[in-house]
Amino acid sequence: MARAGGETDIIQRYFAPLAAGTPGAFGLSDDAGLVHPPQGHELVVTTDMSVAGVHFLEDTAPRDIAYKALGVNVSDLCAKGAAPSVYLLSLALPGTPDDKWLEGLSAGLAEAQTDMACTLLGGDTVRTPGPVALSITAIGLVPSGGMVHRAGAQPGDRVYVTGTIGDGVLGLALLQGEQSNLSKQHKAHLQKRYWRPRPRLQAIKVLRDHASAAMDISDGLAGDFAKLCKASRVGGTLRAADIPLSGAASAWLAEEPGRLGAVIAGGDDYEILMTVPEEATQSFEQDCRAAGLQITCIGHISAQRDGVKVAGKDGQPLHLEHQGYEHF
Amino acid sequence: MARAGGETDIIQRYFAPLAAGTPGAFGLSDDAGLVHPPQGHELVVTTDMSVAGVHFLEDTAPRDIAYKALGVNVSDLCAKGAAPSVYLLSLALPGTPDDKWLEGLSAGLAEAQTDMACTLLGGDTVRTPGPVALSITAIGLVPSGGMVHRAGAQPGDRVYVTGTIGDGVLGLALLQGEQSNLSKQHKAHLQKRYWRPRPRLQAIKVLRDHASAAMDISDGLAGDFAKLCKASRVGGTLRAADIPLSGAASAWLAEEPGRLGAVIAGGDDYEILMTVPEEATQSFEQDCRAAGLQITCIGHISAQRDGVKVAGKDGQPLHLEHQGYEHF
Structure with a gap:
């Protein structure tokens, strides 16, 4: 397996392009992202973690893993009446990151971003002795007071x-x-x-x-x-x-x-x-x-x-x- | 080991109390959290993942794991000039969640929240065949334009x-x-x-x-x-x-x-x-x-x-x- 470089290298090669269109991501070269909510809006925030062997089969193509990991988060935003805006990705990788695998993951995220109208704001890449895991936090916008809640159904609806x-x-x-x-x-x-x-x-x-x-x-x-x-x-x-x-x-x-x-x-x-x-x-x-x-x-x-x-x-x-x- | 209940049970017992003071967390009973930024403010967002065996020793007390996991995120916010506000926690647990372990984790988060002036907004709890992992996303507030960047140092500083x-x-x-x-x-x-x-x-x-x-x-x-x-x-x-x-x-x-x-x-x-x-x-x-x-x-x-x-x-x-x- 072709071995990908260090953390900074991985970020610049595979993730910075996904943040290129995000104001406030600073090319992923700062320590945090910045969100400037338009006036009269609130932010809806959700997070979902996907673990290999639990949320996807071990041999799943990285492109599919990525697409679904973002999809399950954006689905939550849509159900709350919030327009997807940006997301953060924490990625835990087993020992030896593989170029081809990371390329697939990045391509799947790129495809999902386009379909789901959001871009990368930031993230973290760490090593794990366990299976691959992705934790995504997605942020969407609603006009103030517009979030749709789980509680709210009335008899007769x-x-x-x-x-x-x-x-x-x-x-x-x-x-x-x-x-x-x-x-x-x-x-x-x-x-x-x-x-x-x-x-x-x-x-x-x-x-x-x-x-x-x-x-x-x-x-x-x-x-x-x-x-x-x-x-x-x-x-x-x-x-x-x-x-x-x-x-x-x-x-x-x-x-x-x-x-x-x-x-x-x-x-x-x-x-x-x-x-x-x-x-x-x-x-x-x-x-x-x-x-x-x-x-x-x-x-x-x-x-x-x-x-x-x-x-x-x-x-x-x-x-x-x-x-x-x-x-x- | 005493076995903790299902996911909903775990959330209500160990995490809902940490969100009790958070406007927009809805007692962790909705699908997402809501952030209402004060006028004239922007949000600084950072995420860090901690994995057992990499970021902490396997036998570490859950109270310490929790405290540090939140601390490393809030430290990023402080360095950007942002006042900590809320955080989301994604937690991957090996097969059998243990009541005592979860109690310790929750106590460590409670202690850290007090020391670090932020409260829980939301999260996700999943099973993993691998080691315990915590992914935290922390959100802080800055007056618009006030974020302190990594780029900005000048000769003579x-x-x-x-x-x-x-x-x-x-x-x-x-x-x-x-x-x-x-x-x-x-x-x-x-x-x-x-x-x-x-x-x-x-x-x-x-x-x-x-x-x-x-x-x-x-x-x-x-x-x-x-x-x-x-x-x-x-x-x-x-x-x-x-x-x-x-x-x-x-x-x-x-x-x-x-x-x-x-x-x-x-x-x-x-x-x-x-x-x-x-x-x-x-x-x-x-x-x-x-x-x-x-x-x-x-x-x-x-x-x-x-x-x-x-x-x-x-x-x-x-x-x-x-x-x-x-x-x-």
């Missing part, structure tokens, strides 16, 4: 999701070697959805204008819906039959209906779950169409005493073995 | 440092089992200095008012001075005889003068290196006294063509085997 649910967890199953009779295209679609979360930037303004509550779906729809309801002190029902599926996920479920639970509770969706007051749904749906944002109404919010459930086709609550991904 | 140099690297040597005839108190002092960096909050305003350039000393005085000179496109000389030493470090060097190089290039000082225009030195020194900040003039800045050197007692350049800590 409609529940919506963006995009399609379950592709990520099915893509992971394929990557882990599970057999399936899906077509090549369907398989490719699911794996790509696992690797390339596409934060819903089109949702940012629509959420600020209409949503009573929102969060991004990372640990599974059912579990994340329960979290949103808990934070809002409400109950709610999701209708399993209305949950939007891709062609690939539909094909898989047609063959193996028992996997529905995994789809609903699987995680790695990086879609947005949101609630909208009933009287606002018409203008909300109109604005989503105008923004090119695919959304589906999948349930409603009720009083806390009604509890949180997922209703099957017969209207009876589905029993889910797990509601979502637990990290411990 | 005086070079100052806060506190004393070399305690950290000598403390680490003791922790790694090196023998020495130092007194118990001296040993304790050096180890404490390694474990408990005390960011120089008293320096924040003085730096903004007087310094032409500054950085915190984390990778060794000689190497960090060379970085500051390079960024500022100047040369400079440090006078070894003037470098401030603690009683413990002086006692060690009296016994083993050959260790001077290690002291100058060792790292883990978390003091501030700064340059001050000659005409400002008097009011600078006055303001430092008023702020209770110990500083020492240890050199001067010259033209770039003169190069960067450390002069020994005889005025001749010292030869240093290493200038500072290189991460790869």
Whole structure:
């Protein structure tokens, strides 16, 4: 393996180009970055860490690792109604940094930056005796008072999701070697959805204008819906039959209906779950169409005493073995 | 070992109390934190990752790990003239989180928060098959235009440092089992200095008012001075005889003068290196006294063509085997 140079060298070669367009990054040659928030704006800040062997398979291409690591952070910003602005990357590398690996990582970040409208502000590169780990902190902008919260759903609100649910967890199953009779295209679609979360930037303004509550779906729809309801002190029902599926996920479920639970509770969706007051749904749906944002109404919010459930086709609550991904 | 609960449980028990005083943290129950910068201010943002076995010994008390992890970040903010405000913590934990360990970590963060005038805004807790790792992003405030840069030193400027140099690297040597005839108190002092960096909050305003350039000393005085000179496109000389030493470090060097190089290039000082225009030195020194900040003039800045050197007692350049800590 070609060995990359020292820390300063690595920063200048692989990371400084990612910060070239960032005012306040100073070419990554200072000790900190500077953020100048436009007047009347607040900053939304989120952080997510990805560890090899936990958040991605050990043999994953560095380009994909990078894209996803930034994507999961920017997805959080979008769900809060915040426009992505800058991010910081802390990178822990096993002993011998490899030029080709670092090139791939840098290329993946470059691609993600373009897709996600943000640039690098700063970071830290350290050595680790353990697996590769990336910790990203992403910073977005909202007009003051505009952040969309997890708590805020009210009884009577409609529940919506963006995009399609379950592709990520099915893509992971394929990557882990599970057999399936899906077509090549369907398989490719699911794996790509696992690797390339596409934060819903089109949702940012629509959420600020209409949503009573929102969060991004990372640990599974059912579990994340329960979290949103808990934070809002409400109950709610999701209708399993209305949950939007891709062609690939539909094909898989047609063959193996028992996997529905995994789809609903699987995680790695990086879609947005949101609630909208009933009287606002018409203008909300109109604005989503105008923004090119695919959304589906999948349930409603009720009083806390009604509890949180997922209703099957017969209207009876589905029993889910797990509601979502637990990290411990 | 007592096993701590799931992720939500860990957050509520050990981290939410650290965010109780943070406006915009929402009790750590939302997906992101919110920062509302006061009008006329900018945000200085820095990130540093600490990995067990690299940045701290595997058997280190969690309280010390936490204190130092926050300290090294806040030290960066202080050196930039920024008042610490909030921080985010990403924590990677090996398989089975242990209640006692997490309690210690939380207590160390609580202690550090008080000493360093900042509170928790958010974070992420993940599992790792590798060693414990903490990635902290710290956010500070400066009046717009007030950030102190690494580039900015001018020929003729005086070079100052806060506190004393070399305690950290000598403390680490003791922790790694090196023998020495130092007194118990001296040993304790050096180890404490390694474990408990005390960011120089008293320096924040003085730096903004007087310094032409500054950085915190984390990778060794000689190497960090060379970085500051390079960024500022100047040369400079440090006078070894003037470098401030603690009683413990002086006692060690009296016994083993050959260790001077290690002291100058060792790292883990978390003091501030700064340059001050000659005409400002008097009011600078006055303001430092008023702020209770110990500083020492240890050199001067010259033209770039003169190069960067450390002069020994005889005025001749010292030869240093290493200038500072290189991460790869």
